[in-house]
Amino acid sequence: MSEVLGDIDIELNTDIIREWRSIVTLIVFVLTNIVVLFPFHIPFYIPRPFKNAILDGLSALRVIGPRQDASLYEPGSTDAQSGEGGSGNKYFVRLEFPMNFVTAPLIADLFLLAILAIGRDEVYGGTIGANNISPIDIMAFFITLSYIAISIDASGLIRYLAFKVLQRGGKFGHRLFFYLYAFFFALGSFIGNDPIILSGTAFLAYMTRVSSNIIHPRAWIFAQFAVANIASAILVSSNPTNLVLSGAFGIKFIIYTANMIVPVIVTAIVLFPFLLYIVFADESLIPLSIQMHELSEEAKAKKPVNPNIPNARGNAEEEENDPANGEQSKQLSLEEIMNPFLDKGGAGFGALIMAATLITLLVLNAASRNTGQYPVFYVTVPAAFVMFCWDVTFGWIHREETRRIALAGRKEVERAREAREEELRQLAIAQEQATVSEPLMIDDHTRDINSNNETGIVSGVNGQDTRPSTSGISTLNEKQESHPTNAPKSSEGNITPSSAPEEKSQASSDQETDIEKQIDRDLTKDGKPTLVFIVKNRYRWAQETFPTAAAVIGHLPFALVPFAFSMFVLVQALVTKGWVPVFAYGWDHWVNKTGTVGSIGGMGFLSVILCNFAGTNIGTTILLSRVIQAWQKIHLVNGTPISNRTFWATVYSMALGVNYGAFSTAFSASLAGLLWRDILARKHIRVRRLDFARVNLPIITIAMVVGCAILTGEVYIMRDDSPYDKQ
Incomplete structure (x- = not known):
């Protein structure tokens, strides 16, 4: 105990919370x-001239290319005056600043620094x-270990193993559900939840799409998300929350x-029948027999392509992602x-490196007297x-070989886009001709025209019927209305028809993309490349x-670094401003009233709830670790040590809560939840x-009740009421 408490320096004075800076700090933390x-x-x-001056300045410095069309920028232009596709104001340009999990904590820290609510000590401690x-140690450890795990995923190993599990499960729905559940749990226990989310989520999305009798994919995707986060609670290396917790308490x-x-294994075992027979007890979710579309012999004979190579599948990826393609999309x-891709060499070497790393970590950590003596990174x-x-x-x-594949795929995509643009151009010309000829029609034919238009037929000048499918004549509204009917699934968790605001937003986005393309075409107009041109080409070359290597680096959770550091600083501000001791005194009163069982239930409930409202499960772990440390200090000062059973029951119930809390009520309860949502x-x-909240509520309830119940039995068997020690 002395080794742990010796380094804890938390001021227990709560009078400081009455100061205005302390109050502002708490308000800023909540907001x-x-x-x-x-x-x-x-x-x-x-002002638009100010924006144009900036663009011209960047162009003069050869950061970007010159502005090609003044009508796209100048206030006197038609687009600027009409406001269509733009800001709607000819003198001002509308920009948007994102407020999210990266920017909000950073701005909060800067604000607190500006009003002198925090200073050097808080920044240093955070x-x-x-x-x-x-x-710093935690982030270095997590990012580098994530590289190994994501590299294993990039080799295609997870997709390949999931394919083998799918083959073994066959067409029996309940058996396949069990095999995938067990597979994701076993794999997540060793490599963490992020690689499972990256590959497993996409795999299940494809699998449920090509099944004709799985109406909703939610049973499969929610079970995978839950079991991946449950499994991440076993090893310290599987989740950054575990790293924070283990470091805080040695x-x-x-x-x-x-x-x-x-507790984790028992939770996974007990949760499975609840998911299968209670939560998702519907044959439209998990059929007894799964009817999969058959893969043609020609497709089976194809050599699988490396999805990490840009445009490796040519135009197939764009066709697959278009919900209007129907059966063709399902076939792709x-x-x-x-027919999954597998880099056997990369998968084998990555698995060997991961195993050697985890074993070395466990051995060195167990052999070290002081866990801080040898940083895990x-x-x-x-x-x-x-x-x-190895990857390089x-x-x-x-x-x-990879450059040849990428070049062929890029040319195929360009040809497909040119063909679509030509088709749209011809369609617009035909539509314009039909509009011009319409006033020349005889009044007697008006009723026929209206009647035919309702059935999708446009009458020509000579009274002949011309169908859009053969002549290419159609209206924009007809085309837009056809998309929802082609969407195969339109219930929760599935494809939903686009609304009018979304269509306008998409049109605006397309226009912005066209502007960017127009600028990019002449980046080397005078023979000298710009910085943007060089960076884009170097990135594509890489x-x-x-x-x-490029795919792995692109998937690394770099956004976690500024978020975690900012949250550490914010929590450290709560410590120095007296709020963490206040929370610790409240927790002490709760434990005195409820005992060990109350500490397990209270901390489990509190950690799950705070995952949704205290800056994801990472922010929750940081905050609650400080609260428990202050609780330690309170008893040390009072000379009344906490019992061994109660203290470790509190710590490990928090470990359950911050891992399980990822699948609770909000996507932002964990960064894995945000990643999962974006992939879907x-x-x-x-x-x-x-x-998300409605489906997860029974799952998190069952998981926490089972986990806390097993933990209660464990601490009563393995721990006693003597003053707690370091382990």
């Missing part, structure tokens, strides 16, 4: 977490470290796993899951560097030459916030 929960954009306007929590990795493995999705940084060297070397050796959206599966 920041509300913004993280409900992100938005702040619109602001700048970045370098304080009270046994070292943010828990060795092997001891943490020994205390968590039984079927090829994606039934001393192991993961060299391992990630070795993995990176493998890419360089096969660069000619993707085509080192596809695996790219696969045309829309999960609304209300649906």
